[in-house]
Amino acid sequence: MKLLAVTACPTGIAHTYMAAEALEVAAEEAGHEIVVETQGSAGSTPFTPEQLAEADAIILAADVEVRDKDRFAHLPTVTSGVKKAISGADQLVEQAVAAATAAPADRSAEPVLAVKQSGPGAASKVRGWLMTGVSYVIPFVAAGGLLIALGFALGGYQITEAPKVTEGFDWTSHLSWAALLFQLGALAFGLLVPVLSGFIAYAIADRPALVPGFVGGLVAVQTSAGFLGGLVSGLLAGGLIFWMKKWKAPRAIAGIMPVLVLPLIGTAIVGGIMFVVVGQPLAAATAGLTNWLNGLSGSNAILLGALLGLMMAFDMGGPVNKAAYAFAVAGLSTQSQTALLIMAAVMAAGMTPPLALALATTVRKKLFSEVERENGRAAWLLGASFITEGAIPFAAGDPLRVIPSIMAGSAVTGALSMAFGSTLRAPHGGIFVIPLIGNPFGYLVAIVAGTLVSAALVIALKSVGQKQKAAAETVPAPRSAATV
């Protein structure tokens, strides 16, 4: 049998390696092959994609969190403390063999190679960081998005206007329950960008980067910089802390560097930059966009629909998306026919990105990681509920391929919705407000068309990328796992 093992301990200098040695000896004695990834302070060499693909089972012997566990989702797993691996390695090997025999590794489910199969070089490193952030964000998107969708389903689109649950909750009113679900979901969504930013920073420079990453992400929320702002703050915080960690600290403060000095200085710098350098110009740009859109009101309706579609998909909840959405909602108060057309186009264009990616993960599983596929399942409902943020995990992990694809599809949807003359009187609600839509059939056609366009583009672009990756040497960049 071919076994894998990961060993890790709090200090990362003794038990990690003793356990590795003990497991190697025990496996050899029992006549099995084993490869051990020591996540300790001497740096660790990650398993190769081949090793992951060929393995029959994995032993996780660790007293701290094992890094990148997602890689092993397809393998029968034996877990234990690290000490147990030192004194009882032969038993663990036995258990792993038994587990592999009882439930063979799921070879149909490709392991998370699409993510980890990264060639050397800066681009793949950046992708690794982004994917770490994304993997932490996905549960927030799924849980928050579904809560919001449930809120809409139960309470209708006006649920956004419901009073705060803290200001009165009626146990017997379904509207109260809807408001509760919606407001919880909104809170979870509020964490989306900070969590993305925080864990991108964490992937780059470990724990000291968490605070500047999270706070930078919060500033991105405050300044309406959206998830693209979160990507910036996460990379910024990670890079800064990574660099600061190389400082030779005086012995007196060396001990408090990671818990106090680095987070303190890092947060001040990253937060400051996000507010002053990113936030202010962004606010000005958003105002400019809004003015520009208002000036376009009289122009060609189909072009306007396409343009709004591009904007809706560009940053999904960021400033450009908000400008387009606010433009549409502001028009609603006039109740003019044009305004209703615009509102319909904007909502349709906002629904296609998650739907397109859900479709792409369904028809081309192998182009996506396991976590992305999970997110794909939730994305069906998120898209149908006009929760464009459902596509953020995909876009954050691979912005250069995903964002242009979904922009194209949303532009098609926006233009078609305009062309079909669909109208909408509600500012939100997705499929739950279909009864309020004028020409609903044309509307659905527009959405389906845009979804197909985006899904096809994502698949095409990702397939090209995969081939290039396969051609390049597939040696994952070594990373130092400082399990201190």
Added chain:
Amino acid sequence: MTDQLITADLVDLDLPSTSRQAAVTALAERLAKAGRVTDLAQFLADIEAREQQMATGLEGGIGIPHCRSAAVTVPSLAFGRSATGVDFGAEDGPATLVFMIAAPEGGNTDHMTVLAALARRLVRKAFKQELHDATDAAAVADYIQKEVGA
């Protein structure tokens, strides 16, 4: 000279065995005397902090008090042998072989590989037997140094 992980003066074949603290302190003092630990009090505190997380005693009569500490200048090993044994919290009884591993805070990867190699030796029976049978400090230091290949 300080490239050596261990030298004869870091070996104590008659380790004070009244308590874990006594044994640890004796080894730590050797490290301090050799200039490998700059601040004995801090180093002992760091060792103790690690010990509090989880006892470092292992089955087969081994104790491995260890830490990464800002008070450590070079990766070092101090070795002590106790005839009666010192309790390091292992389930099967006291430790007769005590390896104190001192790693500098934020030490680079090259340094750490030496300690990784050492840790790997600790689980080998032949390695332990050799240290049980050794009679002289210089020979112990030479043997360990040769085994970890640094």
